[in-house]
Each structure stands twice: as C-alpha cells, then as structure tokens.
Amino acid sequence: MKVKVQKIDGSEISGADADIELNDEVFGVAPRADILHRVVTWQLENRRGxxxxxxxxxxxxxxxxxxxxxxxxxxxxxxxxxxxxxxxxxxxxxxxxxxFEQSLNKKVRALGLKMALSSKAKDGLVIVDSLDLADAKTKVLKGHLDKAGWGRKVLVIDGDSVNEGFRKAAGNLVGINVLPARGANVYDILKHDTLVLTRDAVEKLEGRFNG
Incomplete structure (x- = not known):
C-alpha cells in the first residue's frame, strides 16, 4: 500500500519522495482481537515484578x-x-x-505486532520523512504538533535510535512518547491514538520480519 509522507509539522512533501510503499505482509494483516489480547496480556504480566x-x-x-x-x-x-x-x-x-512471568510463542508475538501496525495503517498511521528539527525546542515542537493535528496521544518511532534533538524537545510534552524501532511493541502502539513512523522506522520494522 502507498502512504503519503509528511513533514514533522504535518505538511506534505512534493516530488519523488512524496509516497512510500508499505509491505502488505507487515502493514496489511487483518487484526484479530484474540491474538492482540494474548500479546498485550503477555506484555503486561511480564512487566510485573x-x-x-x-x-x-x-x-x-x-x-x-x-x-x-x-x-x-x-x-x-x-x-x-x-x-x-x-x-x-x-x-x-x-x-x-x-x-507472574508468562511464555508466548515467538510467531504469535510477531503476528501480534504485525496486526497492531496494520490496525494503525487503517486509521492512525503517519509517515514522516525524519525527526530533524531546525530548532530543537519544546515550544517549537509543540507548535508543529498542534499544526499537524495528530491527537493527544502520539507514539513516535524512529530508526536504530531516536533523534536526540526530537527526544529532548518531546521530553516535556504530555502524551508524546518516543521509541527506537527495536522497542516497538503491541501495547504501546494500541494505547496511542496516532502512530508516527519515520522512513528509517519503516525500513527497520519491515527488515525485522523479513530477517
């Protein structure tokens, strides 16, 4: 599936980089409530000491x-x-x-993550070119996010590591959470209104399953 790529302030990009092709095997899987429930339960139980x-x-x-x-x-x-x-x-x-530790089959965990990403791809997924900020200030970033209108609870996922300027600017913003691609998980994806992925994040997530 093709998705429009945006800038961090929500404005569209023109030219050859305006679209990105998402792998249907990762972002086009039909969600199942029972699989998502099993994975979320496994996550929350394993967080307990x-x-x-x-x-x-x-x-x-x-x-x-x-x-x-x-x-x-x-x-x-x-x-x-x-x-x-x-x-x-x-x-x-x-x-x-x-x-309280539970075990869950690796294939079920991978399928749950694909379903969570696919559910956001239907409604609530935003692809941005990068998280680079000319002025990495909290006030400036808040203005960009208000302009973009992504909602109150936003999860931003970057590539191998989160852009340092963006991470610091977003640190004091309520409802904005950031993760590297390796930290992507079903619970955090589902509990946010909007999922924002960078191009690097899409590449890493698709490579995670293809590998």
Missing part, C-alpha cells in the same frame, strides 16, 4: 531449645523461638512467592 515472600516458621534460623522449665516457672511452656508469637520469629500464614 516477582511478589516477595515472607519468612515463615520453618525459614527462620532460631534456637529450638527449651528455654524454661516445664513447670513451676509461672510462664507458658514454650520451646521454640521461631514461633510467630516471638520477636524475630516466623510470620504466621505469610505471603508466598508469586512469579
């Missing part, structure tokens, strides 16, 4: 020696300092270790 366990009675290294007489001492007949009632003893019914 392991739930730390507490030390229970069997995990505490304390003496088991009886520290008082069985009778005649006027106190209870305790024999183990690891009991939960003592300071330094094990936790009664403590939290157990929980690991």
């Amino acid at each position: 392991t739930a730390r366990p507490t030390r229970e009675r069997s995990d505490v290294a304390r003496t088991g020696k009886k520290f008082g007489r069985q009778k005649g001492g006027g106190t209870a007949r305790h024999g183990d300092r690891a009991a939960p009632i003592f300071i330094g003893g094990g936790k009664a019914h403590g939290a157990r270790k929980r690991d």
Whole structure:
C-alpha cells in the first residue's frame, strides 16, 4: 500500500519522495482481537515484578531449645523461638512467592505486532520523512504538533535510535512518547491514538520480519 509522507509539522512533501510503499505482509494483516489480547496480556504480566515472600516458621534460623522449665516457672511452656508469637520469629500464614512471568510463542508475538501496525495503517498511521528539527525546542515542537493535528496521544518511532534533538524537545510534552524501532511493541502502539513512523522506522520494522 502507498502512504503519503509528511513533514514533522504535518505538511506534505512534493516530488519523488512524496509516497512510500508499505509491505502488505507487515502493514496489511487483518487484526484479530484474540491474538492482540494474548500479546498485550503477555506484555503486561511480564512487566510485573516477582511478589516477595515472607519468612515463615520453618525459614527462620532460631534456637529450638527449651528455654524454661516445664513447670513451676509461672510462664507458658514454650520451646521454640521461631514461633510467630516471638520477636524475630516466623510470620504466621505469610505471603508466598508469586512469579507472574508468562511464555508466548515467538510467531504469535510477531503476528501480534504485525496486526497492531496494520490496525494503525487503517486509521492512525503517519509517515514522516525524519525527526530533524531546525530548532530543537519544546515550544517549537509543540507548535508543529498542534499544526499537524495528530491527537493527544502520539507514539513516535524512529530508526536504530531516536533523534536526540526530537527526544529532548518531546521530553516535556504530555502524551508524546518516543521509541527506537527495536522497542516497538503491541501495547504501546494500541494505547496511542496516532502512530508516527519515520522512513528509517519503516525500513527497520519491515527488515525485522523479513530477517
């Protein structure tokens, strides 16, 4: 499919570079809700840290020696300092270790990313020539984005690394997130209103699947 290439302020480019041909095997895949749901769930679960366990009675290294007489001492007949009632003893019914990491087939993950890109290609995809800014200032970039009218939540993906001037200028703008091509993922693509790709990003993403 052919897509018009824009400048960073939303104005169109004229000449031979006005269009870019997108690979239908990457940007023309019919989205499936079940695949996207599986990939997003896998991403979010793997972001969770392991739930730390507490030390229970069997995990505490304390003496088991009886520290008082069985009778005649006027106190209870305790024999183990690891009991939960003592300071330094094990936790009664403590939290157990929980690991939330999931596995997902590599082919399913790749298919999910293709579907996310394809869903944006139908509505919400913008291709820009580059992220170069003559004046890399936040105020200037905000003016460009307001003129382009790309919406409140925009994900910008560049090539091997994000243009440094653009990254700094976008750092204080709410709703504008930037990623290198290798960081492209289903969750971030779907949760933004508009996906902005540079020419380098398109090349890297298509090469990621062709390779």
